Amino acid sequence: xxxxxxxxxxxxxxxxxAVKELVNKAVADGVSPNEILNxxxxxxxxxxxxxxxxxxxxxxxxxxAARAMNAGVQxxxxxxxxxxxxxxxxxxxxxxxxxxxDIGKNLVKMMMEGKGLEVVDLGxxxxxxxxxxxxxxxxxxxxxxxxxxxxxxxxxxxxxEAAKKAGVREQVKIMVGGAPxxxxxxxxIGADCYAADAASAADAAVMLCECE
Amino acid sequence: MTERERFIxxxxxxxxxxxxxxxxxxxYLTLEAIGKIHPSQQRFDQWSQMSRTEQDxxxxxMADSYIxxxxxxxxxxxxxxxxxxxxxxxxxxxxxxxxxxxxxxxLMMHGxxxxxxxxxxxxxxxxxxxxxxxxxxxxEAQRRLEDxxxxxxxxxxxxxxxxxxxxxxxxxxNVNPFFSPAMFETFITPYLSALCKGYRDxxxxxxxxxxxxxxxILDQMVQCxxxxxxxxxxxxxxxxxxxxxxxxxRVALCGNVNCxxxxxxxxxxxxxxxxxxxxxxxxxxxxxxxxxxxAYTGLPLERYELMNxxxxxxxxxx
Numbered sequence: 327x328x329x330x331x332x333x334x335x336x337x338x339x340x341x342x343x344a345v346k347e348l349v350n351k352a353v354a355d356g357v358s359p360n361e362i363l364n365x366x367x368x369x370x371x372x373x374x375x376x377x378x379x380x381x382x383x384x385x386x387x388x389x390x391a392a393r394a395m396n397a398g399v400q401x402x403x404x405x406x407x408x409x410x411x412x413x414x415x416x417x418x419x420x421x422x423x424x425x426x427x428d429i430g431k432n433l434v435k436m437m438m439e440g441k442g443l444e445v446v447d448l449g450x451x452x453x454x455x456x457x458x459x460x461x462x463x464x465x466x467x468x469x470x471x472x473x474x475x476x477x478x479x480x481x482x483x484x485x486x487e488a489a490k491k492a493g494v495r496e497q498v499k500i501m502v503g504g505a506p507x508x509x510x511x512x513x514x515i516g517a518d519c520y521a522a523d524a525a526s527a528a529d530a531a532v533m534l535c536e537c538e
Numbered sequence: 539m540t541e542r543e544r545f546i547x548x549x550x551x552x553x554x555x556x557x558x559x560x561x562x563x564x565x566y567l568t569l570e571a572i573g574k575i576h577p578s579q580q581r582f583d584q585w586s587q588m589s590r591t592e593q594d595x596x597x598x599x600m601a602d603s604y605i606x607x608x609x610x611x612x613x614x615x616x617x618x619x620x621x622x623x624x625x626x627x628x629x630x631x632x633x634x635x636x637x638x639x640x641x642x643x644x645l646m647m648h649g650x651x652x653x654x655x656x657x658x659x660x661x662x663x664x665x666x667x668x669x670x671x672x673x674x675x676x677x678e679a680q681r682r683l684e685d686x687x688x689x690x691x692x693x694x695x696x697x698x699x700x701x702x703x704x705x706x707x708x709x710x711x712n713v714n715p716f717f718s719p720a721m722f723e724t725f726i727t728p729y730l731s732a733l734c735k736g737y738r739d740x741x742x743x744x745x746x747x748x749x750x751x752x753x754x755i756l757d758q759m760v761q762c763x764x765x766x767x768x769x770x771x772x773x774x775x776x777x778x779x780x781x782x783x784x785x786x787x788r789v790a791l792c793g794n795v796n797c798x799x800x801x802x803x804x805x806x807x808x809x810x811x812x813x814x815x816x817x818x819x820x821x822x823x824x825x826x827x828x829x830x831x832x833a834y835t836g837l838p839l840e841r842y843e844l845m846n847x848x849x850x851x852x853x854x855x856x
Contacts, residue, residue, distance in 0.1 A: 340669060381714050386717070393662070429657065477835075506802075
């Protein structure tokens with residue numbers, strides 16, 4: 327088995343200690359940091375993301391896999407060239423105004439970081455204008471809005487309106503998600519993308535960033 | 539037969555006549571419904587400074603709000619959220635409700651000890667502990683269990699006040715449980731099982747609540763022997779008829795009215811969903827009609843009243 331495959335498999339198992347040892351060995355053996363990152367660490371995380379989408383693995387398994395991946399990333403980070411270290415894109419994420427639930431939002435953030443995106447976390451109870459302001463100030467391509475409550479999901483429409491009002495609607499894509507949110511709702515409020523789960527949200531965000 | 543007796547019969551899956559029992563875990567809409575502030579929305583910063591008379595007035599106000607809601611919507615059970623929540627004041631509130639209503643209602647309180655989905659801030663740390671500190675987490679689960687059972691023993695000495703405990707640790711998201719079935723078996727099942735047994739041995743009924751898709755862990759939950767399962771969340775894909783078919787001979791079922799539809803569906807959708815729920819749940823015995831969560835802040839009262847009206851007109855055995 328190649329060392330990259332071993333790294334990938336240990337990321338999937340959440341075996342942080344083994345991932346650290348294998349990444350150190352790979353570096354010592356002269357494997358390029360870029361390969362370690364993409365074909366070992368992120369490859370393992372991508373498999374976990376796919377399994378999460380199909381309900382084959384559960385949230386804690388995803389979290390410890392992310393922990394293992396990040397432990398490996400920390401080792402190779404100083405070795406990556408600027409070009410390799412560059413994020414695939416930048417997004418901002420938050421739970422909409424009036425809603426304090428952050429479990430789903432944090433999970434999406436983690437999956438997005440696992441995909442190599444830079445994520446600006448705005449926290450919970452985020453006003454529509456604050457989403458737009460953060461996107462403009464940080465140069466984010468995507469605004470991701472989360473809501474758990476049926477009573478707060480309507481704020482997402484105000485985020486779309488705020489982006490129009492600020493004159494940046496064409497520059498940013500707006501993604502929505504959360505327990506009560508559906509594709510029909512996304513269409514009704516004029517957002518660009520609905521994601522049913524954290525892994526799909528991360529895939530969609532990468533796609534939206536690459537479309538830039 | 540009192541509402542309390544009817545509720546207990548439903549928990550025991552025994553035949554009853556008349557209406558299928560109903561209740562809510564929480565009915566937050568008290569101000570709109572009866573003009574009283576819900577006990578959980580009240581703050582008593584100077585409780586210990588109050589005279590006993592003033593405290594009694596507050597307790598009577600809270601008791602009245604619970605009772606008036608139960609009477610208005612024909613609930614069989616009251617879920618009491620004591621405020622303040624210390625033991626002495628809890629007893630005073632329970633006693634006050636009993637003084638005013640006798641044994642008319644089944645009274646329950648929170649009583650879960652099992653781990654629930656951690657909040658966003660603690661989720662990572664909790665997940666790490668499941669991998670790195672299994673024994674430590676098990677010890678914590680055992681400590682929590684023992685605390686609850688000690689409380690139940692204390693409460694049991696005040697016979698006739700409390701009937702049961704609602705176990706409200708949430709385990710599931712809409713898509714899946716937080717805990718994998720293997721994790722559930724390690725960190726939840728032994729303690730949930732011991733908790734249900736302990737409560738049963740001290741004379742209390744148990745209603746196990748969780749939102750979301752319970753199907754991957756449902757068998758384990760039933761094996762823990764709660765008297766009833768609550769929520770049966772259709773937004774988590776839980777099919778009441780299917781659960782009834784699989785486990786209806788082992789556990790009573792409560793809930794399943796779709797809160798998403800109550801909030802945003804059309805009136806026709808709500809009516810159809812309530813009728814579906816009554817049809818599937820009342821097939822056989824052992825069913826308590828209610829929302830798949832609670833009458834939460836922000837739910838349109840008229841929607842709850844529509845649901846309650848259909849139940850009143852159609853939720854009748856025989």
